[in-house]
Amino acid sequence: MPRDLHPVAWWLWAVGLAMAASFTTNPLILLMLVGVASLVVSLRRRSDQSWGRSFRLYVWLGVAIIVVRVAFRVVFGGWFGGRVLLDLPEIPLPDWVAGITLLGPLYVQGLLFALYDGLRLATIVICVGAANSLANPKRLLRSVPPALYEIGTALVVAVTVLPQFADSVRRVRAAQALRAGETGRVGRLRRLLVPVLEDAFERSLALAAGMDTRGYGRAGGATRAQRRVTGALMLAGLVGICVGTYAVLDRTAPRLLALPMLGLGVVAAVAGLLSAGRRVERTRYRPDPWRWPETAVVASGVVVGALGLWISRNQLAVAYPPLDAFPTLSAVALAVGAVALLGPLCSPPQSRPAVVVPTREEVAA
Amino acid sequence: MIELRDIRFGYDDVGPVLSDVDLVVDEGELVLVSGPTGVGKSTLLGIVTGLVPRFSGGTLDGDVLLDGVSIVRTPPRERAHAIGYVGQNPAAGFVTDTVEEELAYGMEQLGLPPETMRRRVEETLDLLGIADLRHRDLRTLSGGQQQRVAIGSVLTMHPRLLVLDEPTSALDPTAAEEVLATLTRLVHDLGVSVLLAEHRLERVIPFVDRMCLLAGDGRVTVGEPGELLVTSPVVPPIVELGRAAGWSPLPLSVRDARRRARELRLDPPSVDGEPATTAAAVVRRLDVVHGRTAAVRGLDLELGAGRVTALMGRNGSGKSSLLWAVQGSGRRTSGRVDVDGSDPADLAPAARRALVGLVPQNAADLLYLETVDEECAAADGGSGACRALLDRLVPAIPGDQHPRDLSEGQRLALALALVLVSRPRLLLLDEPTRGLDYAAKHVLAGILRGLTDDGHAVLVATHDVEFVAQAADEVVVLAEGEVVSSGPVRRVVAESPAFAPQVTKVLGAPWLRVDEVVAAL
Structure with missing residues (x-):
């Protein structure tokens, strides 16, 4: 049955892929991961939503990363040894920038290293982009635990405000061209900023008023005592975590303050969150269900991450291929790609919005 | 059900906005709050919802009772x-991004069980006739759809009182009728009480049970619309007609008025022939495409010098796109505009301003300085021409006032003066009547007449049929970016009943304005 997969599932899957990518510089594995991510996006994304179209932007960002990485290597050098591809003249620099060279001989291995390294970062970025276009980021924010609901809503609103802000800038810029006024640099900036900021303030007030009249932040039925207990638990948890973290990092602190304190802090914080969540009188409309396809997608992400880690520990030549030979793959490396694709293939197709005009078949039926 | 007792509200630096206000809204009643601009209609609504004084500042005395329990200290969320x-602007209050989620948002805050939420969302989608929009992105909806979604998003909480601030002011006549029909249905079928403020009385008066009139001195008069309208400073044309003809009781709907009008024996107004005018601007085969939607398709248009042309059509029919494309800075896919022998799109902004002036929908986008005088000086380079123009449009606006503190009508006049100071041959206005009361609209109509006497050509996009009857010589009706009818006001209005002003509906063509009837009586 077509439906939207739980957004957390897509994000965990993408994080798994990104993790596997971070453990290797093998271009074959990396390209395989990029291919899988692109394939899944083209199969499962919602092309009718604005966030669904953002994948292409991430791909371009990835390309830009590789280009910049390679260009840096060409311009600043920093690699010696191996075969020279092109012997560029080195530009002499004064002594106080010792250690930095401009241009100079271009080594094949140096270029390859930069290329692989750039590809690794690009793959990670593209995996994040895939998650972003597969799962509505707003629905992800809506899945936060009830105690953090207020923060989640604030983030959702912040995400919405950005495109509105861009819209407002465009409108004001067009409007200001309709009248004469200051043309200096400061004057022009003022002409743009003042109306845009006023507009932003007015919008925020209108939104705040709208949310308030619709019950955002209702106190609910918690008694004074319950609220105090929650507050105390949260505070104790925070203090515990702070002290515990400090003691873990500082070897000279008493051991009693380290892990036991950290554990106690975490327990208190979780109890506080649960208690706060219980008193929140808020419900969710049609929450995203978590069924077996979600589990399958997450599992494939976790397995991909684990395989990546395993390869980087046990098959060094595959994970970090030598720069003077063509990179090779192993059976496990191939499994990475297969598993990464397998999970999403279990996911249901995304639901399409209701068609406004029924097709002829539907009318006939 | 809800009762305002002895309400007194004011800001510290200026006098009281409201004083000694008593108002009771009963179960299943539709109450209209009416009065000129700036008398505190929105403030009165805000006191009922709790947004005033929390979001506005100021001092509130008196008591608000809900079923006999005081809620004056209760915040809006409770x-x-x-x-x-x-x-006023429903789109600004949307929290989520699809219609369905927006309808559910309020219920989530109330903590209703999921089954109830689901049921109420489905019921509300059907009740408001928006079921086919349920998955749509809120930003892609038209004005009328947004308004209905906004009403739906509070209806799902099953409120007993619905408070609406100018629900139809941004809507075209047909969408406004739909929204009002929805409201009447809620009042009649579900027993919801409605308290609404509205400038365009001609749209709402027939549906209203009681009226609450703010006169401007902070006091309110509450009563039957038929009684209050006898002396009200703001009245729809139909009441003006009734007053002029001496009808008692006053007719409130077109149907009543038509029945009374049978006894009138009037000589039809002398319809002056078409004056021969030269075209000030010529638009040829203009196309505007936004993404995959064509906003304007192959449009031909001639704007006569010394004529006011009204541009009408439903929300999203391409009116704004057309104005910006004619002005020259808006997107234009193909086609030419000819103003005085040159195309404004080919010119630099300053030269363009001397040819075509445009007052955008949100006139405040033009303003950025602290006082009216500074704005004027920035626009005319200190020559005083802008201030002189402003004084001619609306006299006696204090020069040291902040532009944001002006009334809607004064702010529009200021924006108009800033645009007109470069003496453009063609003036374009986008929805100028939003938020203006009858008096301000009358002043604006006079201003436009004065401009045409000076030889300017004026094109004004508007939804307001009464304003068109008052101010325009010609009408162009757009649908899906194409001209569906155009010509002199009297002819177009006689052809399309949806765009007919009340006087035409009552007396038939060629009657257009109350002053014509008064002259013939």
Whole structure:
């Protein structure tokens, strides 16, 4: 049955892929991961939503990363040894920038290293982009635990405000061209900023008023005592975590303050969150269900991450291929790609919005 | 059900806005708050919802009772289950991004069980006739759809009182009728009480049970619309007609008025022939495409010098796109505009301003300085021409006032002066009547007449049929970016009943304005 997969599932899957990518510089594995991510996006994304179209932007960002990485290597050098591809003249620099060279001989291995390294970062970025276009980021924010609901809503609103802000800038810029006024640099900036900021303030007030009249932040039925207990638990948890973290990092602190304190802090914080969540009188409309396809997608992400880690520990030549030979793959490396694709293939197709005009078949039926 | 007792509200630096206000809204009643601009209609609504004084500042005395319990100290969020509020610009209050989620948002805050939420969302989608929009992105909806979604999003909480601030002011006549029909249905079928403020009385008066009139001195008069309208400073044309003809009781609907009008024996107004005019601007085969939607398709248009042309059509029919494309800075896919022998799109902004002036929908986008005088000086380079123009448009606006503190009408006049100072041959206005009361609209109509006497050509996009009857010589009706009818006002109005002003509806063509009837009586 077509439906939207739980957004957390897509994000965990993408994080798994990104993790596997971070453990290797093998271009074959990396390209395989990029291919899988692109394939899944083209199969499962919602092309009718604005966030669904953002994948292409991430791909371009990835390309830009590789280009910049390679260009840096060409311009600043920093690699010696191996075969020279092109012997560029080195530009002499004064002594106080010792250690930095401009241009100079271009080594094949140096270029390859930069290329692989750039590809690794690009793959990670593209995996994040895939998650972003597969799962509505707003629905992800809506899945936060009830105690953090207020923060989640604030983030959702912040995400919405950005495109509105861009819209407002465009409108004001067009409007200001309709009248004469200051043309200096400061004057022009003022002409743009003042109306845009006023507009932003007015919008925020209108939104705040709208949310308030619709019950955002209702106190609910918690008694004074319950609220105090929650507050105390949260505070104790925070203090515990702070002290515990400090003691873990500082070897000279008493051991009693380290892990036991950290554990106690975490327990208190979780109890506080649960208690706060219980008193929140808020419900969710049609929450995203978590069924077996979600589990399958997450599992494939976790397995991909684990395989990546395993390869980087046990098959060094595959994970970090030598720069003077063509990179090779192993059976496990191939499994990475297969598993990464397998999970999403279990996911249901995304639901399409209701068609406004029924097709002829539907009318006939 | 809800009762305002002895309400007194004011800001510290200026006098009281409201004083000695007593108002009771009963179960299943539609109450209209009316009065000229700036008398505190929105403030009165805000006191009921709790947004005033929390979001506005100021001092509030008196008591607000819900079923006999004082709620004057209760914040808006704790009143949400009983009082629903839809603001002037519904799109600004949307929290989520699809229609369905927006309808559910309020219920989530109230903590209703999921089954109830689901049921109420489905019911509300059907009740408001928006079921086919349920998955749509809120930003892609038209004005009328957004308004209905906003009403739906508070209705799902099953409030007993619905408070609406100018629900139809941004809507075309047909969408406004749909929204009002929805409201009447809620009042009649579900027993919801409605308290609404509205400038365009001609649209709402037939549906209203009681009226609450703010005269401007802070006091209110509450009563039957038929009684209050006898002396009200703001009245729809139909009441003006009734007053002029000496009818008692006053007719409130077109149907009543038509029945009374049978006894009138009037000589039809002398319809002067078409004056021969030269074209000030010529638009040829203009196309505007936004993404995959064509906003304007192959449009031909001639704007006569010394004529006011009204541009009408439903929300999203391409009116704004056309204005910006004619002005020259808007997107234009193909086609030419000819103003005085040159195309404004080919010119630099300053030269363009001397040819075509445009007052955008949100006139405040033009303003950026602290006082009216500074704005004027920035626009005319200190020559005083702009201030002189402003004084001619609307006299006696204090020069040291902040532009944001001006009334809607004064701010529009200021924006108009800033644009007109470069003496453009063609003036374009986008929805100038939003938020203006009858008096301000009358002043604006006079201003436009004065401009045409000076030889300017004026094109004004508007939804306001009464304003068109008052101010325009010609009408162009757009649908899906194409001209569906155009010509002199009298002819177009006689052809399309949806765009007919009340006087035409009552007396038939060629009657257009109350002053014509008064002259013939």
